[in-house]
Structures are given as structure tokens and as C-alpha cells.
Amino acid sequence: MYEKYILPYLLNYTCGQKPFIKQRQKLVPMAKGKVLEVGIGSGLNMPYLNTSNISSLVGIDPSEELIQIAEKRIDNSMPKIDFIISKAEEMKFDDNAFDTVLMTYTICTVEDVAASLMEIKRVLKPDGKLLFCEHGLAPEEKVVEWQNRINKFWPYISGGCNINKNIPQLIEEAGFTIPNMEQMYLPKTPKILGYNYWGTAVK
Numbered sequence: 001m002y003e004k005y006i007l008p009y010l011l012n013y014t015c016g017q018k019p020f021i022k023q024r025q026k027l028v029p030m031a032k033g034k035v036l037e038v039g040i041g042s043g044l045n046m047p048y049l050n051t052s053n054i055s056s057l058v059g060i061d062p063s064e065e066l067i068q069i070a071e072k073r074i075d076n077s078m079p080k081i082d083f084i085i086s087k088a089e090e091m092k093f094d095d096n097a098f099d100t101v102l103m104t105y106t107i108c109t110v111e112d113v114a115a116s117l118m119e120i121k122r123v124l125k126p127d128g129k130l131l132f133c134e135h136g137l138a139p140e141e142k143v144v145e146w147q148n149r150i151n152k153f154w155p156y157i158s159g160g161c162n163i164n165k166n167i168p169q170l171i172e173e174a175g176f177t178i179p180n181m182e183q184m185y186l187p188k189t190p191k192i193l194g195y196n197y198w199g200t201a202v203k
């Protein structure tokens with residue numbers, strides 16, 4: 001009941017707040033060519049895609065309810081998009097299929113991060129780019145202590161979101177290198193939830 005009728009709208013509302021939108025505006029316009037968005041959710045990135053640089057767009061997400069919200073967001077200014085209900089851990093795409101994989105605020109929630117990132121690596125072309133923007137482990141010890149405490153129950157009320165993941169470490173452990181990354185606390189966001197890492201990863 002909560003997961004189906006309340007959580008999708010809560011996520012859409014929370015992830016649509018100004019500090020998150022500002023982050024989307026920095027990253028999403030860089031997507032180009034054949035684009036895959038992993039964990040497209042309610043489609044909050046769609047308005048920031050630079051349509052003139054995109055030849056095709058696929059969005060995957062395991063949540064039917066979130067994809068339904070995303071479908072309602074489509075307007076004529078956006079590229080045609082194929083929505084597929086799927087987890088990142090097992091994607092039915094060919095190897096080397098995409099120029100860009102876009103992933104925002106999704107690593108926190110995927111069940112098997114290593115398997116998901118390996119799949120992303122598989123479907124990315126050799127010169128493709130993973131564009132990521134994620135919240136995760138803060139740099140301050142005191143904040144991390146609170147992140148670890150709160151994370152004992154947080155996933156149960158947030159659809160599986162973990163607030164203490166070491167984002168760059170996870171990406172690098174999957175065999176990516178990260179030529180560009182920035183990080184900061186998002187303004188007007190609790191420190192335990194708002195430490196952001198964003199940038200580009202390559203195979």
C-alpha cells in the first residue's frame with residue numbers, strides 16, 4: 001500500500017526539490033548519442049536533456065508506479081523515450097550499446113550495486129560515459145556516525161535508499177575510472193542526506 005500509493009509520490013516530490021534540480025541541470029545536458037537512463041524513476045531528469053544531441057533514449061526502472069508518473073511528464077519538447085520495467089542488475093541490452101548512461105540518485109537504492117555497475121559497464125560503448133549524480137557518504141566523521149545510525153532504519157521507510165554509500169569507491173571498484181568528479185553538501189538539505197558526488201566515469 002505505502003510502496004505503491006504513497007512512496008512514488010513522496011520520491012517524486014523530494015527528488016524534485018530545488019537543490020536536486022540544480023544538480024540535474026549541471027549533469028543531464030551532457031547526455032548525448034544513444035542514451036540509457038538507469039533508475040529513471042518519475043522522469044525528473046527529462047526536462048534537462050539536450051534533445052538536439054540525443055539520437056535515442058531508453059529509461060529503465062523496476063517501479064511501474066514511478067514510470068507511470070514519468071510517462072505523464074513527457075511533452076513534445078522531449079525526445080521519444082522507451083520505458084522498460086527492469087532492474088539495473090540484469091539489463092536486456094547488447095554489449096556496447098550506449099554512448100551515455102545517466103544515473104542520478106539511484107546507486108543509493110539499487111540492491112546489488114556491484115552487479116548493476118558491471119551491467120552498466122557492459123552496455124556502455126568503449127568510449128561511452130557514465131554520468132552520475134548521487135548522494136552518499138559524507139566527509140565528516142560526526143556526520144558519518146549519524147548516517148550509519150539512521151541507515152539502520154532509513155531503507156525501510158524510503159524504498160530501500162541507503163544514505164551512507166561511498167559512491168566514488170563503488171564506481172571505481174566496478175572497474176570505471178572517474179576523470180571528473182565534484183562533491184559538496186547540497187544547500188538547504190540535511191547533511192546526512194545531502195552529500196553529493198557528481199561527474200563522469202569511463203571504462
Ligand SMILES: C[S@@+](CC[C@H](N)C(=O)[O-])C[C@H]1O[C@@H](n2cnc3c(N)ncnc32)[C@H](O)[C@@H]1O
Nearest residue numbers: 015039040041044063087088104105106109110
Ligand atoms: C531516489 S529514486 C531516484 C529516481 C531518479 N533517478 C531521480 O533522479 O529522480 C531511486 C530510483 O532507483 C530505482 N531503483 C531501485 N532499485 C533499482 C534497481 N535495482 N535498478 C534500477 N533502478 C532501481 C527506484 O525505483 C527509483 O526510481
